[in-house]
Amino acid sequence: MELTKSAAAFAEAKKYIPGGVNSPVRSFKNVGGTPPFIVGGRGSKIYDIDGNEYIDYVMSYGPLLLGHGAPCVTAAVKEAAERGTSYGAPTLAETELARLVCRLVPSMELVRMVNSGTEATMSALRLARAYTGRDCIVKFIGCYHGHHDSLLVKAGSGAATMGVPDSPGVPQAVAATTLTLSFNDVPALKKLFAERGKEIAAVIIEPTPGNMGLVLPEEGYLETVREVTRAYGALLICDEVMSGFRSSQGGSQSLYDIDSDITCLGKVIGGGLPVAAYGGKRKIMELVSPAGPMYQAGTLSGNPLAMAAGLAALRYMEEHKVCEELESKTAILCGGLAKAAKRAGVPVQVHRLGSMFTVFFSAGSVKDYATAAACDLRAFGIYFHAMLEQGIYLPPSQFETNFLSLAHSAEDIEKTIAAAAEAFKKAARC
Numbered sequence: 001m002e003l004t005k006s007a008a009a010f011a012e013a014k015k016y017i018p019g020g021v022n023s024p025v026r027s028f029k030n031v032g033g034t035p036p037f038i039v040g041g042r043g044s045k046i047y048d049i050d051g052n053e054y055i056d057y058v059m060s061y062g063p064l065l066l067g068h069g070a071p072c073v074t075a076a077v078k079e080a081a082e083r084g085t086s087y088g089a090p091t092l093a094e095t096e097l098a099r100l101v102c103r104l105v106p107s108m109e110l111v112r113m114v115n116s117g118t119e120a121t122m123s124a125l126r127l128a129r130a131y132t133g134r135d136c137i138v139k140f141i142g143c144y145h146g147h148h149d150s151l152l153v154k155a156g157s158g159a160a161t162m163g164v165p166d167s168p169g170v171p172q173a174v175a176a177t178t179l180t181l182s183f184n185d186v187p188a189l190k191k192l193f194a195e196r197g198k199e200i201a202a203v204i205i206e207p208t209p210g211n212m213g214l215v216l217p218e219e220g221y222l223e224t225v226r227e228v229t230r231a232y233g234a235l236l237i238c239d240e241v242m243s244g245f246r247s248s249q250g251g252s253q254s255l256y257d258i259d260s261d262i263t264c265l266g267k268v269i270g271g272g273l274p275v276a277a278y279g280g281k282r283k284i285m286e287l288v289s290p291a292g293p294m295y296q297a298g299t300l301s302g303n304p305l306a307m308a309a310g311l312a313a314l315r316y317m318e319e320h321k322v323c324e325e326l327e328s329k330t331a332i333l334c335g336g337l338a339k340a341a342k343r344a345g346v347p348v349q350v351h352r353l354g355s356m357f358t359v360f361f362s363a364g365s366v367k368d369y370a371t372a373a374a375c376d377l378r379a380f381g382i383y384f385h386a387m388l389e390q391g392i393y394l395p396p397s398q399f400e401t402n403f404l405s406l407a408h409s410a411e412d413i414e415k416t417i418a419a420a421a422e423a424f425k426k427a428a429r430c
């Protein structure tokens, strides 16, 4: 596989953009090599400037539930663009998307649209602090909630990959209000609340963490988190920026029957355009400006092109029961991957939920950041490059989640399993 043009483009990009990319994971720093520069995507495939074709399991890190260039989304964006790209005034589409989101995720009674997942979680924390009058928040090691100061502490994927779990530039005083816990550790949770429960405004959690690779909650864990937060008057913020419309149509809170106080959405909600949202119980959300005193605003929030894309994607998802179809496709793929690894004698843990999955290169079970971090990263790197060579584009880090789209065909899945059989053999030899 040739990547000559991509290598030159990467060198040129580095002259003007830090590290040559606008988001760190895209640089391939963790696995080495040159990231292909992409010219287009269609369905399950992406194409690079060297003329290579790949079956894509990155799907823009989650948003593209329907695949690249989904006709319903493209048509909606075109139609909206012809009426102008932004007004700074209310539009009907904003109410339509808000209404749809509140119906799909019933714990959300009022919802505010923003432009990125980072913005959603940042606003959700401010809201929880405003509502409770408390300063501390609790997050889980290896969960990622965006790159603002309060949450850039032990933050998984990008940060973990780069080896800078705590970024310089985050004031000590801000980091000090962020308390961290290990995921799936009930005694630690109870101990922290017994000691500092009255200072804690909120627990922010990915109910099914996807930013240390996909990790699942143990039986009863999320219920305990809900009970403990309620007992101490702290809010529960479910960050479903990744899992929303992915783990199931109503997200992980619906799968695990958790009543969230505030929910953050992103990725799929924008159908591939920059949209995210935070919302929750009416009495909490009524604090948000201009209904209430907690300030939060955005020049391009609720942008008409982005609303059109999100509405088209979510309507299609609901009408065609996309999440159910994707879950069965993902099960077939993951079954094939597990079998191929076993045949090659490579110990892996294959986790899946809805249309998300991760292959952990680990002999032991993976249930939190420590067990995820213990994976064989060298074997992952060999597997990753062997897949890329065969035209399978995976997220370039052990600590990312893979995504399927509606556009992935039975043939794509078959090809992927066949490629993985070769890639596992290579990893076994190392």
Ligand SMILES: *Cc1c(COP(=O)(O)O)cnc(C)c1O
Pocket: 115, 116, 117, 118, 119, 121, 144, 145, 146, 147, 206, 210, 211, 239, 240, 241, 242, 243, 266, 267, 276
């Ligand atoms: C991607 C992600 C974010 C951040 O969203 P951005 O749009 O990249 O700012 C926050 N939380 C979770 C769980 C995510 O997966």
